[in-house]
Structure formats: C-alpha cells, structure tokens
Amino acid sequence: MRVKAIIHLGYFMENVRAVQKRIGSERRICIPVKADGYGHGALQIAKAGLDAGAFCLAVAGVDEGKELRDGGIKAPVLLLSQPHPEEIPSVIREFLTPLVSDCDFAQALNAEAMAAGIKLPVHLKIDTGMGRMGCRTEDAPGIAGFIANSPALEYAGTATHLAAAESAAKDDIVYTGRQIECFRKALEDIRKQGVDPGIVHAANSGAVLLHPEAWFDMVRPGILLYGYKQVNEEETAQGISNDPLNVKPVMELQTCVVFIKKVKKGESLSYGRTWTAVNDTTAAILSIGYADGLPRLASGKWQAVIRGKTYPLVGRICMDMCIADLGPETEVRRWDDAVIFGGCAQGASALAESAGTVHYEVICNVNKRVPRIYDVSSR
Numbered sequence: 590m591r592v593k594a595i596i597h598l599g600y601f602m603e604n605v606r607a608v609q610k611r612i613g614s615e616r617r618i619c620i621p622v623k624a625d626g627y628g629h630g631a632l633q634i635a636k637a638g639l640d641a642g643a644f645c646l647a648v649a650g651v652d653e654g655k656e657l658r659d660g661g662i663k664a665p666v667l668l669l670s671q672p673h674p675e676e677i678p679s680v681i682r683e684f685l686t687p688l689v690s691d692c693d694f695a696q697a698l699n700a701e702a703m704a705a706g707i708k709l710p711v712h713l714k715i716d717t718g719m720g721r722m723g724c725r726t727e728d729a730p731g732i733a734g735f736i737a738n739s740p741a742l743e744y745a746g747t748a749t750h751l752a753a754a755e756s757a758a759k760d761d762i763v764y765t766g767r768q769i770e771c772f773r774k775a776l777e778d779i780r781k782q783g784v785d786p787g788i789v790h791a792a793n794s795g796a797v798l799l800h801p802e803a804w805f806d807m808v809r810p811g812i813l814l815y816g817y818k819q820v821n822e823e824e825t826a827q828g829i830s831n832d833p834l835n836v837k838p839v840m841e842l843q844t845c846v847v848f849i850k851k852v853k854k855g856e857s858l859s860y861g862r863t864w865t866a867v868n869d870t871t872a873a874i875l876s877i878g879y880a881d882g883l884p885r886l887a888s889g890k891w892q893a894v895i896r897g898k899t900y901p902l903v904g905r906i907c908m909d910m911c912i913a914d915l916g917p918e919t920e921v922r923r924w925d926d927a928v929i930f931g932g933c934a935q936g937a938s939a940l941a942e943s944a945g946t947v948h949y950e951v952i953c954n955v956n957k958r959v960p961r962i963y964d965v966s967s968r
C-alpha cells in the first residue's frame with residue numbers, strides 16, 4: 590500500500606484500561622467517537638473500547654450515531670451536538686441520548702418519543718463557562734424539572750464541558766475550579782427540587798489528568814484514549830499521582846518510498862523551489878501529501894523514519910507526495926516503509942506543532958482515501 594493509517598486497537602484498549610485504573614472502577618468511561626473516532630474509524634474504536642470496559646459512546650452528529658447502530662452497537666450513544674429539528678425522528682429511531690440545553694428541544698423530543706411510543710433517555714447540558722451549548726446555571730433546575738415531568742423522556746444524566754481543563758496555567762486551573770463549583774451548585778439546586786440528576790459527567794482528557802474533582806460518575810476523555818497526553822500531570826502543582834498515566838498513540842501513519850533519485854548540488858526540489866541541495870545527495874519520493882493529511886504547513890519542518898533512521902522532509906509538501914533527503918550515501922531502498930507519525934516515529938502532537946495546529950486536527954484530517962488498517966494483534 591502506498592499509504593496507510595495503522596490503527597493499533599490493542600493500544601486503544603490499553604489506554605482505556607489505564608484511564609479506568611486512574612479514575613477507579615466505580616466510575617464509568619464514555620468514549621467520544623465523533624469525527625469518525627478522531628479519524629481512527631468510529632465503529633472499530635467503539636467495539637474495542639466497549640470490549641475494554643467502557644460504558645458508552647459519544648458522537649457529534651445524528652449520522653455518526655446511526656453508523657454505530659448500523660454496525661450493531663447497543664450501548665448508549667450520547668449526542669453531544671445540537672441536532673437540527675429535522676433530525677429528531679432519527680434521534681428517536683436510533684435511540685441516541687441527546688444533550689438537552691433548553692425546554693423547546695426537550696418538548697420536541699418528548700412529542701416525537703411519545704408518538705413513537707418510547708421513553709427516550711436525555712442528559713441535561715449546563716454551560717458553566719465554555720460558552721457553547723448548555724443552559725445557564727440558574728436555568729438548570731427549571732429545565733431539569735421540565736425534563737423530569739416529560740412523560741416520554743427519561744432524565745438520565747447531567748453534563749457540563751470544561752474550557753481549559755488541559756492547561757496547567759494557574760489562572761486556567763482557577764477557572765476550571767470555578768466551572769466545577771458552578772456545576773456542583775447547579776446539581777445541588779436540581780436535587781433540592783427532588784429531581785435526580787442521573788449520571789453526572791464533566792471531565793474531558795485534561796480533567797482526567799489534572800482535575801479529579803471533575804470526575805463525578807463518568808468521564809469523557811477523547812484525545813487521551815487515542816494516545817495523547819496534552820499535559821504532564823507530574824509537572825504541575827495539581828499532580829494527582831506519582832503513578833503517571835501512560836498512553837500510546839493509537840494511529841501510525843505510514844507511507845513508502847516510491848522512487849529514489851540522485852540530486853546534484855545546486856538543484857532544487859518541489860514547488861516554489863524552496864529547497865536547494867547544498868551538496869550532492871539522494872532524494873526519496875514518499876507517497877504521501879497534504880491531501881492524505883500531512884499538513885502542508887509542516888513543509889521543511891518534519892521528517893520521516895525509514896529503516897529506523899530519521900530523514901528530513903525537504904521542499905514543499907505536495908498534494909500526493911513529499912520528498913525526504915537521504916544524504917549522499919544511503920541504505921534506504923525503493924519500497925521501504927516510511928513512518929510519518931506514531932509507531933517508531935514521534936507522535937502527531939510534534940507534527941501538529943510544526944504545522945501550527947493541534948494533534949486533534951492532524952489525526953482527524955487523515956483523509957478517508959488513506960485506508961485504516963486495524964492491528965488486532967494486541968487485542
């Protein structure tokens with residue numbers, strides 16, 4: 590194969606177990622599999638994650654939920670983003686668990702669930718400082734009461750989302766603490782009126798690492814389960830444990846050397862002639878470009894690992910190809926594998942940094958034309 594994304598499902602399962610160990614067996618894990626499982630393949634990730642002990646899944650769109658149901662997933666599937674009113678019948682049909690931020694939406698869901706003759710579980714979403722979806726904290730008890738009194742709805746849970754949980758900066762730690770405090774207060778107000786808030790959840794990856802007070806009944810770490818730690822919890826004042834949580838990148842992006850050629854001193858390579866050989870050298874043409882998901886902004890700032898050695902990528906990254914400088918003498922042969930990130934190479938976060946973005950975007954942007962090859966050896 591000219592290019593492939595090897596998905597190490599065994600690593601994913603180990604990451605799930607490591608998080609479970611960190612949060613304790615009494616708490617549950619919800620696996621965000623939105624954006625096709627952060628580019629890894631939602632269904633395969635969902636199955637592996639549930640096998641490793643996760644409780645439920647979360648998607649952004651209704652179609653993403655349908656894909657899981659079509660694939661045979663029976664576990665609860667949280668719908669994190671607000672669906673369009675047209676999609677409500679599909680929410681009911683696929684038995685997704687929507688996050689509800691207002692009474693209008695709750696009412697529409699209740700009507701449709703009633704017509705279908707089912708009781709639909711929903712979670713209340715409270716905005717405690719993310720400023721995105723979610724009701725204002727002071728409105729939470731009212732909406733909670735409304736849901737609890739809707740005959741075709743089951744008030745199954747209460748959630749919030751943290752805006753800066755992965756940051757170890759002092760003011761961000763304070764901000765997160767305040768968000769958690771607001772959330773606790775809203776939960777208390779909900780309980781005060783005799784409504785059970787159900788499964789309470791708030792923690793994304795950053796909070797799993799840095800904010801145990803945000804773990805509640807369930808955590809929703811995405812990037813952490815896919816193998817990326819944004820923060821080093823031992824290096825922060827918040828350090829939770831001296832038993833660091835080790836995770837491994839699940840995706841390994843691999844291409845191969847499709848051509849090798851001599852390059853003479855003074856010759857330039859690729860579009861825009863941004864790179865010129867200062868000495869005679871050898872170039873390897875690699876079959877991966879920005880259309881596959883290797884960011885063009887990483888041109889001249891990234892490298893590939895071939896036969897265990899690291900070679901700089903030189904010149905502009907093209908749509909379907911890029912070029913590695915092998916030096917004058919080389920053991921590299923045509924058709925050798927070349928690892929771009931993961932596996933024996935650095936992870937996607939370093940690549941993301943070179944391209945001025947975040948690892949989330951790099952892994953999500955691995956194009957669908959790149960086949961996902963599932964490594965089940967360690968499952």
Ligand SMILES: *Cc1c(COP(=O)(O)O)cnc(C)c1O
Nearest residue numbers: 621669750793794809810811812
């Ligand atoms: C995506 C998402 C998560 C997971 O975030 P990570 O930073 O990947 O851990 C959790 N909760 C909500 C609501 C999300 O949208």
